[in-house]
Amino acid sequence: MSGLSDPVDDLAGRELSADTAGSAAPRRRKPRDRPLVIVITGTGKGKSTSAFGMLLRAWARGYRCGVFQFVKSGKWKVGEAKAAAALGGIDWEKMGDGWSWLSRDLEESADLAREGWRHVKEQIAAGTYEFLVLDEITYPITWGWIDVDDVVATLKARPGFQHIIITGRNAAPELIALADLVSEVTKVKHPMDAGIRAQQGIEW
Secondary structure, eight states: OOSTTSOEEOTTSOEEOTTTTTTSOOOOOOTTOOOOEEEEESSSSOHHHHHHHHHHHHHHTTOOEEEEESSOOTTSOOHHHHHHHHHOSEEEEEOOOSOGGGOSOHHHHHHHHHHHHHHHHHHHHHTOOSEEEEETTHHHHHTTSSOHHHHHHHHHTOOSSOEEEEEOSSOOHHHHHHOSEEEEOOOSOOGGGGTOOOOTTTTO
């Protein structure tokens, strides 16, 4: 693709402009296609990165895509969000106020997480998206801010065709039991262990 204005051709022969790719009603459904719940967890770096890689594939195939980040706030200048805005057709919402250990008001952080989950539940019930990334939702679940049983019930009852990607450490056993695919990212080495600070283009 030579530029963002060039059409993107999906496997069904449908041309998608940069403004509509990922938002148009898809026509590429095959009998073998099944909506999946995917959990990417573990202590290593690359969980969200993996989810965003699948996001690009989904966008290229014409899925209606949404990303909901449960920890990062609007102040975080996330590189993938900038790329998604340039591509078009990907809704991206940041629903947190940063990491719990940086929060000035944990009750406000909890309220943001609960309100974020309420919003996501509405989108799932409405079938707004076919591909949803619930980035770092495992953390507010672990902290008790979001009820894991409510999450499981909502995902089980989701209508239509909706892939759900969940990322974050310490995924609850209930999420792992529900999921169709679970990957655990294990840290072997990390530059921060050697005193190398997080860098743009690598961490965000």
